[in-house]
Amino acid sequence: AQKVTQAQTEISVVEKEDVTLDCVYETRDTTYYLFWYKQPPSGELVFLIRRNSFDEQNEISGRYSWNFQKSTSSFNFTITASQVVDSAVYFCALSLIYNQGGKLIFGQGTELSVKP
Amino acid sequence: AAGVIQSPRHLIKEKRETATLKCYPIPRHDTVYWYQQGPGQDPQFLISFYEKMQSDKGSIPDRFSAQQFSDYHSELNMSSLELGDSALYFCASSLEYRGGRDTDTQYFGPGTRLTVL
Numbered sequence: 001a002q003k004v005t006q007a008q009t010e011i012s013v014v015e016k017e018d019v020t021l022d023c024v025y026e027t028r029d030t031t032y033y034l035f036w037y038k039q040p041p042s043g044e045l046v047f048l049i050r051r052n053s054f055d056e057q058n059e060i061s062g063r064y065s066w067n068f069q070k071s072t073s074s075f076n077f078t079i080t081a082s083q084v085v086d087s088a089v090y091f092c093a094l095s096l097i098y099n100q101g102g103k104l105i106f107g108q109g110t111e112l113s114v115k116p
Numbered sequence: 117a118a119g120v121i122q123s124p125r126h127l128i129k130e131k132r133e134t135a136t137l138k139c140y141p142i143p144r145h146d147t148v149y150w151y152q153q154g155p156g157q158d159p160q161f162l163i164s165f166y167e168k169m170q171s172d173k174g175s176i177p178d179r180f181s182a183q184q185f186s187d188y189h190s191e192l193n194m195s196s197l198e199l200g201d202s203a204l205y206f207c208a209s210s211l212e213y214r215g216g217r218d219t220d221t222q223y224f225g226p227g228t229r230l231t232v233l
Contacts, residue, residue, distance in 0.1 A: 045206060103172055106160075
């Protein structure tokens, strides 16, 4: 069975601070995807990034960066110079590759509040 | 770019009534997923369809049923509604893995907020 854990329920920072959201996953499968989704107060789920289990290369996209480490089963998400618009619930998720219609298994989510 | 369309966006029903939620996937996407998100919770997988056939099934109550039609849109039918069914229902779509960079990524619709009174 697969499991995703986001130990940080809520994080509060002041604008321009850097913040890291932790994600730890469990799976016995060797081929899987990891995702991050953002859920702003308006409620929609917005796709941010997908990584494959066979590609541990870290990724940077503007103020966002992701650190994937198979050795620690972690896929952490860092926001640099946070902004008020980053306030949202962030979900880490896992799914299996080569699994038609395979479900996403979500973590519990981390609610990020960025104060001006 | 076209996104996943869900209708209605809001729905209010009484206990024991029925409800039908509709989902129109991103064009060319062949897989549809349904998720239920209760207040303060993470989305929970209900069911998925690949090429109009049921592909995977989660904790979907027997009172719920779903299908995917020939035009790839999907409907979630919910009967004998209970207070506990009040939630945000998401539909997502993806293109099945064929080696492409963007395949297998689930893109979500805006959700249908169901309130059962």
